[in-house]
């Protein structure tokens with residue numbers, strides 16, 4: 001008896017066995033390929049499933065097996081390698097396989113819709129249009145239309161991506177109405193040509209490139225630890241060139257959607273190749289289209305954020321993960337995977353090289369270097385000889401601060417602006433003030449639904465919770481005692497901006513946080529303005545710390561360097577070293593005199609001194625040794641189970657009974673149930689169990705136990721819980 005083993009696209013952890021469609025010939029069933037979609041009955045509805053295998057045995061009572069309803073595809077939508085990757089990820093992250101496989105599908109595919117023919121719609125110039133160009137008739141009256149007409153004529157064909165990204169629809173339709181252009185259906189072309197010559201690499205870059213080149217045809221994980229501005233991206237570009245020459249696709253992962261324009265620009269200037277962007281800013285239909293371009297091999301270079309690690313590349317030849325240390329690579333809800341780790345596994349399955357690049361590699365990666373699993377390449381100097389900025393602390397104990405700025409820092413800002421240079425101020429808190437308190441009775445404005453204080457936003461006159469997004473009108477008197485004497489505590493970027501505007505009238509000032517720069521387009525505009533190199537002051541959150549190039553910045557001020565010094569999480573030191581190195585790295589990319597000033601109340605704290613005196617590569621070695629003494633990741637393993645519930649006791653009981661039944665012993669420690677560091681968020685109480693072990697196999701076994709007990713209990717009481725393997729935040 002032939003059995004179809006299916007993964008249902010739903011949050012169900014197990015596989016499901018079915019019988020083939022009624023009256024399907026045995027031979028035909030044999031030929032069904034893993035990865036095709038199948039519609040199957042499930043309860044009183046029908047669901048889309050993926051075929052995992054055709055087998056002859058099942059643990060289910062055969063009389064209870066149902067026939068599937070319909071075979072949806074002739075050929076698999078998902079290649080064998082990607083299916084293998086998904087299966088690995090489902091088991092490693094203890095996540096329902098159907099949901100993991102769904103991550104490798106576009107939304108249309110997930111819904112079971114038929115796969116349509118992949119066509120490009122593009123514009124071409126008609127003979128009337130060509131005639132018009134020749135006679136120059138159009139230019140006088142409609143310059144926009146004229147330049148568009150010329151562009152289409154020159155490129156021969158203008159694809160759909162261009163229309164949605166660049167030109168106004170009205171120009172297209174005006175030209176169409178005049179019958180100067182027509183919309184044509186064209187099969188996409190593979191372009192892959194190099195446009196510009198490769199830059200001559202310096203000695204250090206050459207060494208890295210040639211070492212990677214030696215292993216270009218098989219799996220090897222390379223780490224490029226290169227200080228900011230040392231030419232890592234240039235190496236990526238030459239690696240892409242090598243892959244393109246071999247007709248292979250390159251997957252380039254970046255941590256953040258805001259970095260796409262900059263990256264796409266740099267890549268597209270170099271190559272005449274088809275570049276596909278994959279990120280959360282795409283509409284469903286664009287994403288679906290991009291997905292198809294990638295899977296059918298029309299796309300050469302895929303630039304994407306986290307979820308692109310599942311991009312359905314059909315001729316993948318290389319993966320590059322830029323800023324590999326960035327915690328945005330870890331998905332923080334639903335299927336909690338690390339895109340970097342998935343990418344490494346993927347490269348292994350696809351047998352292609354992978355490059356992890358960063359100025360501040362994660363300790364996970366550095367441990368793999370230490371144990372010779374990954375190949376380490378170092379770039380210790382900036383290209384062109386620009387020196388790295390020098391770091392100094394500003395002792396702000398008992399100093400007057402205005403908008404969080406000391407007079408020393410203000411003076412340094414003035415000097416820099418007077419010299420015609422640019423300043424970057426870093427403060428990782430948006431809003432105006434982080435706390436509103438009554439000076440008479442002590443009442444504090446807190447979120448109704450979370451255990452956190454509300455942040456004051458002055459411009460919009462509201463109090464906002466930065467965790468659940470809830471907002472309330474700004475109050476002018478205390479709801480508890482009626483006093484109008486309200487205190488503002490905790491400086492946010494808006495307050496710093498206000499003070500800076502007062503102190504530097506006439507200077508260009510940009511506030512860069514998610515309130516002010518809500519999307520990719522706003523970031524693009526900002527970058528355009530800043531790269532014009534007029535003196536300006538940038539005030540921003542970690543948005544500014546990520547990989548952007550600000551060639552004119554020569555002074556970086558960190559307003560509150562202490563904010564990470566006493567973090568609750570064991571990753572605090574690593575994060576602080578990375579953040580300060582990254583923020584500092586924005587300075588002086590083209591100059592020899594750049595400075596970073598760190599305002600602190602703890603100038604003598606050993607770690608603060610270490611950050612000032614030592615390079616990240618030295619510092620990271622100490623931190624790694626220290627983790628070893630406490631068996632903490634990456635030298636030990638953590639898996640977290642969290643339950644979110646409306647009443648505190650429910651989640652706690654749920655976890656407690658799982659812990660009791662699981663009876664974890666041996667080399668795995670089970671801690672909890674305990675409330676999370678933020679015990680309540682968005683109206684839900686958060687409780688957790690933490691598994692900790694030095695042994696990877698044991699901890700995963702323990703997690704399997706927790707999950708299976710959790711699944712059983714959940715059926716009865718509908719608890720909302722999840723498991724997080726290698727959590728980036730445990731508090």
Ligand code: ADP
Nearest residue numbers: 199200201202226228229230231232233234383
């Ligand atoms: P990173 O990615 O390490 O920050 P980039 O690759 O962006 O460094 O290089 C920093 C700057 O130096 C860029 O403007 C880049 O164009 C330039 N650059 C990189 N390598 C070279 C080289 N070999 N010769 C000349 N300029 C280079």
Ligand code: ZN
Nearest residue numbers: 438441478481
């Ligand atoms: Zn009061």
Ligand code: ZN
Nearest residue numbers: 447450465468
């Ligand atoms: Zn809230």
